Amino acid sequence: MTAEAGVAAPHRALPKSFAWGALVKDAAIGAAVALVLAVPLVGFRVVEINGDVTLTTRFTWVGIGVVSVFVGRLALGLWRGSRPAERKRSGALVAPLSRFGRRHATGVAWAGIGFAAILQFLPFTTRGTVDLATEILTYVMLGWGLNVVVGLAGLLDLGYVAFYAVGAYSFAITATTFGLSFWEALPIAGLLSALAGILLGFPVLRLRGDYLAIVTLGFGEIIHILLQNWTSLTGGPNGIGNIPRPGLFGLVFAASAPPGETTFHQFFGLDFSPSQRIDFLYYVVLALALIVNLFTLRLRRLPIGRAWEALREDEIACRALGINPTNVKLSAFAIGAMLGGFAGAFFATRQGFISPESFTFVESATILAIVVLGGMGSQMGVVLAAMVLVLLPELRFLAEYRMLIFGAAMVLIMIWRPGGLLSHRAPTILLHGARRP
């Protein structure tokens, strides 16, 4: 031990009795486990050559993996050992960010909205940027919707995509069969999704939290299977096409107007450009997202929102205060579902075509990751996480690893920063107003 302490002496930050032996041993055990884990699945790859299934090897990868685990584990140990004990868990990277966000929350929000509003007119903005921004905002909407259920009410919903799908399909079906426009069909889509939420929620919301998680997971799959197989209604795997695009007060976005209608560019005397529709869709989703934001922020400050949070904290105490837990959960579930339905309707109108492919568990997992990474209950966190999650695959070399990274991030966030990137909770009502005692 003394010899090891001697080795440690030059590092000023390390305590005298720093246990190098233990550290190396720990890293070696980590590397040994990594070796066992890596040998079968990394070391061998099942390949098919001319119809023959056989194996190829890549033991270099195993070697690289094992060495990096050893080094990483050692570095982690050193880093931990060199820091004062009480600071060990205070995510050094994100804490300042979170603090900044908390102090200047309103400023940041307005800056964000302002930026979003003028995005189209910025010099570097291309059609691709607007498309991406539209996608981000769709996820932001979904994230805010799921945030009501998971972040505020503390109900783990693993089948949120089901409501997204119900919204998209009810919009597509009502629009294509009854000829309703986007703005007419949007509330219907929201209502039907909310109804689906209530139908699922009513029997299962009495269950304990983890049972609820698995039931919602199953529900997501049921909806997916129904979409695949109920061909007469949903078109099966072929999906539904020719979904109408939204118009602006009766003006359509098209090169030439259908009989009896006026196009946007004719009305304003502009030249037709396909980007007008894309820009318009972007503003539609921006407006929808802002409405959703306002709506959820407002709800949070109402008795129902406080009941959601109280329920998340302690269901038994809620009952003792005369709050009916089932109703409160049901309202969270229905409202979350409705917001998911709105997002689904927007998705359908933007794509013009929907099929079961878009509504898989991966989608549920992505939305959940947005809420979890962003910080459960934090509106701003959802925006940040949605941006990260949509932009990450844009880096070509990362696209493949998208879900791998999400999965790992969910585990790591729970371990190091369970509150998410932005975890500050603002009180819903203040006695002393803005001035703090």
Added chain:
Amino acid sequence: MNYLLQQLVNGVSLGAIYGLIAIGYTMVYGIIGMINFAHGEIYMIGAFVSLIAFLALGVAGVTYVPLALLLVLVIAMIFTAVYGWAVERIAYRPLRSSFRLAPLISAIGMSIFLQNYVQLLQGARVKALQPVVEGGITLATGDFPVRVSFLQIFILAITFVLMAGFSYVIAATPLGRAQRAVEQDATMAALLGVDVDRTISLTFVIGAVLAAVAGMMVLLYYGVIDFYIGFEAGIKAFTAAVLGGIGSLAGAMLGGLLIGLIEALWSGYASVEYKDVMVFVVLILVLIFRPSGLFGRPEVEKV
């Protein structure tokens, strides 16, 4: 009649596989009260390790089938067990005192991670294996012969042996006693000298070992696997665990058999497309009408 008999035979074989996976859910739930969402992925890894082991043995020139089966079984158990152990150590142990949803979310993350890990390493395409165990016994002849393949007999025999073994472990060994003690009251067990961390780790290891066996069997039974099989089988096995009464070993096995039978009969008589919907409907109905399952004890709420 023969058709029904054949569906029953198929259903029981399938059910044995679900039962083995369900035991992993039920034991983990019993001991730390959480759903190990990544368990289906552990089973999928078991299937992949088995496939790789079969191919490696083929390259090494082991052609005697019983020996190959035994070796693959052992290899799959060992490597999958380490995966089970590592998952608990990395994703769950640090969260034992965290807030209620934390381990669940971590488990979901782990499940997504493992699925994509295998997909990236082994490719997304379906992997096929030449039939290893062939032949069978014809029970009834006629218009519709009823056959029990040797593979089905092998599956049932292995399942039976494992069940007997683990029932003994839980009932009569120090490990089983420690497990039951931790299940009742982890703090008290720790005070009385039970190594709680070790007991929980071993529970994950046992669950992973059984899942590995299930993975190997499914590989032999269907001959094809892909990275996605863990998701569906996971939900079905969980349903089996809930149906049997979560926390009960016999219940998990019985639940597995019932789910296997429901699936086989439903696809035999109604529609193949909706067989999975059927399983979820069973899950929801059980949770609503009998949340404690067939063999479970009703939970008394602690206030």
Added chain:
Amino acid sequence: MSTPLLEVQHLTMRFGGLTAVDDLSFTAREREITALIGPNGAGKTTVFNCLTGFYRPSAGTMILHRGGRKYQLERMEGHRVARIAGVARTFQNIRLFVGMTLLENLIVAQHDELMRASMFSVAGLFGFSPYRRAEKAAVQKARYWLDRLELTASADLPAGGLSYGDRRRLEIARAMCTGPTLLCLDEPAAGLNPRESDRLNELLLSIRDQHRIGLLLIEHDMKVVMGISDHVVVLDYGKKIADGKPVEIQHDPAVIRAYLGEPEPSFETEPSASPRDEDR
């Protein structure tokens, strides 16, 4: 004597083969503190759980009088017992909403009124004035209790940051904010130091004297029980063994036997062996 508020008759609760509460009858009155005492495992908390709708009793009736009406508690769901019959409770292992502020804790307790005022959120969403008035009134009520607990300064801080004694008192204030007719307190003095314990007694006595409600109390601390209760019910193995004024109870041979197993009682201090692990 004031009018009876709660009449418990032949209450029995069995768990499998175990009879936790056995044919218990007693009465609690308005403007009185009724203490339910007994050794560990006597079934006190089970009685509370039956009263507040967490358990459904195996037999017996529990009638609560409120505003000239009778409510049969054994037939009501937990949240309705609190909302409609007005039975509020606190918990042995304090159950505050720790992430929420003190003020929010007290506002959540007024959920029912506010919910109706917000017309199930519709009026609240648009900020209509009836809702704004109701919210103002709720804040007033919360403020009243915060002032009374001398916690006004920390009203906007998370409840998790309070000291143990303050948490206990906040939980009581939260229960009072539901506007109860009967307040059930499960070991309010547990874990308090003597100073905190005195402040608690003060609070309970002032609630009794200023609000037209009854208090039902489970307590181990004999100083609290004998100091503030008007009426004591003693349980042992789920059965009632004594019922009367504190002075009478102190000299009841059955009680002395149950607590000490020997003739000389010493009620000045806490009974020797009373770990806080409570009966279920």
